[in-house]
Amino acid sequence: MTPFARNQWYVAAYGSEVGRELLARTVLGEPIALYRTEDSDTVVALADRCVHRRFPLSESRLDGDRVVCGYHGFTYDTTGTCVQVPGQKRVPRTARVSSYPTVEQDSFVWIWIGDPALADPLTIPRAEHLVRPGWTTVRGMEPIDADYGLLVDNLLDLSHETYLHGGYIGTPEVAETHITTEVDEAAGVVRVGRHMDDAECPPFYARSTGIEGRISRKQDIEYHAPCLYLLHSRITPVGQDSPAFLTEITYAITPSAEGKVYDFWAVSRDFAVDDAELSSFLRDFNHTVVMQDVDALNLLQTALDAEPGPYQELSINIDTGGLAARRILARLADR
Ligand code: FES
Numbered sequence: 070m071t072p073f074a075r076n077q078w079y080v081a082a083y084g085s086e087v088g089r090e091l092l093a094r095t096v097l098g099e100p101i102a103l104y105r106t107e108d109s110d111t112v113v114a115l116a117d118r119c120v121h122r123r124f125p126l127s128e129s130r131l132d133g134d135r136v137v138c139g140y141h142g143f144t145y146d147t148t149g150t151c152v153q154v155p156g157q158k159r160v161p162r163t164a165r166v167s168s169y170p171t172v173e174q175d176s177f178v179w180i181w182i183g184d185p186a187l188a189d190p191l192t193i194p195r196a197e198h199l200v201r202p203g204w205t206t207v208r209g210m211e212p213i214d215a216d217y218g219l220l221v222d223n224l225l226d227l228s229h230e231t232y233l234h235g236g237y238i239g240t241p242e243v244a245e246t247h248i249t250t251e252v253d254e255a256a257g258v259v260r261v262g263r264h265m266d267d268a269e270c271p272p273f274y275a276r277s278t279g280i281e282g283r284i285s286r287k288q289d290i291e292y293h294a295p296c297l298y299l300l301h302s303r304i305t306p307v308g309q310d311s312p313a314f315l316t317e318i319t320y321a322i323t324p325s326a327e328g329k330v331y332d333f334w335a336v337s338r339d340f341a342v343d344d345a346e347l348s349s350f351l352r353d354f355n356h357t358v359v360m361q362d363v364d365a366l367n368l369l370q371t372a373l374d375a376e377p378g379p380y381q382e383l384s385i386n387i388d389t390g391g392l393a394a395r396r397i398l399a400r401l402a403d404r
C-alpha cells in the first residue's frame with residue numbers, strides 16, 4: 070500500500086458541493102463532516118464523530134454555524150468545541166472534536182489532516198484555469214476502491230490511453246511516442262511530456278475542435294505530489310501552428326482510506342465556451358473515459374489483494390514518471 074503523507078493539502082470536495090447541508094467525506098482515513106458558515110465565507114471541516122457516542126455529525130443538523138448532533142444534541146461550534154450538552158449546564162472540558170484547516174481555492178476545498186501548525190496555504194498548488202475568466206470546465210468525482218498509488222501510476226503513464234481508452238482518447242501514436250521525464254525532487258513535482266507530430270485525431274478532440282484529419286498532439290503532465298495532477302493538452306492540425314486548441318485536464322487524487330481514493334476530474338477549455346452541447350458531450354465522454362480507469366483500477370486492486378505476499382513488478386521506460394512519483398510520495402510520507 071502507498072503510505073499516506075499527512076502533512077499535505079488534499080482536495081476534500083468541490084466548493085460547489087459544500088453548502089448548508091452537511092457533507093461526509095473520508096480523507097486519509099479520517100471521517101470528516103463539511104459545511105459552509107451562514108455568511109458563506111468559510112468551509113468548516115469537523116471530525117465526523119460525536120464525542121458522546123460517536124454518532125456521525127454529517128447525519129446531524131446545523132443551527133446557524135453550529136452542528137447539533139442528531140442523536141442526543143451535543144452542540145459544536147466551528148472550532149469543534151462542544152458548547153452545549155443536554156440535561157446539564159456544565160459542558161465537560163474534553164468535549165471537542167477535531168477541526169481541520171481548509172482553504173477554498175480554484176474551485177476546490179483543500180483540507181489539511183496533519184499537524185495544523187504546519188498548514189501553510191501558500192504551499193497549495195494552483196489550478197487557476199478552473200476559475201479563469203474566458204474558460205469553462207466540466208467536472209465530476211468518482212470514488213475508486215484502489216490504493217491511491219495505483220491512480221497516480223495510471224495518470225503518470227498515458228500510454229495506457231492506446232489500450233484502455235482506444236477509440237475514445239487513445240490512438241496508436243500515444244503508446245508509440247517516447248516520453249520525456251523531469252523530476253524536481255525538492256518541489257515534489259514530476260513532469261512527463263509526450264509530443265506527437267503526426268497523429269490520428271481521437272473522437273474526444275475531433276468533436277471538440279472540429280479538426281478533420283491528422284493532428285499534432287502535445288501532452289504535458291505536471292504532477293504536484295501528492296494531490297494535484299495537471300495535463301496540458303495542445304492540439305493543432307498536423308504541420309500547422311494554428312488554430313491551436315488548449316485543453317487543461319485536471320485531477321485531484323485524494324486518498325480516502327486504505328485501498329480507497331477519490332478521483333476528482335475536470336476538463337477545461339478556452340474555446341467554444343458557450344457551446345452547451347459541446348460541454349455536455351465532453352462531460353459524458355470524459356466520464357466514460359474516467360469510468361474505464363475506475364473499472365480497471367478496481368479490477369487491478371482485486372487482483373493484487375488476491376495475491377499473498379509482496380509481488381514482483383517489471384518496469385520499463387514508460388514507468389519513469391510513475392516511479393519518480395512513488396519515490397516522492399514515500400519521502401513525503403516519511404516526514
Ligand atoms: S452521540 Fe452525539 S449526542 Fe449522543
Ligand SMILES: [Fe+2]
Nearest residue numbers: 223229234362
Ligand atoms: Fe486513463
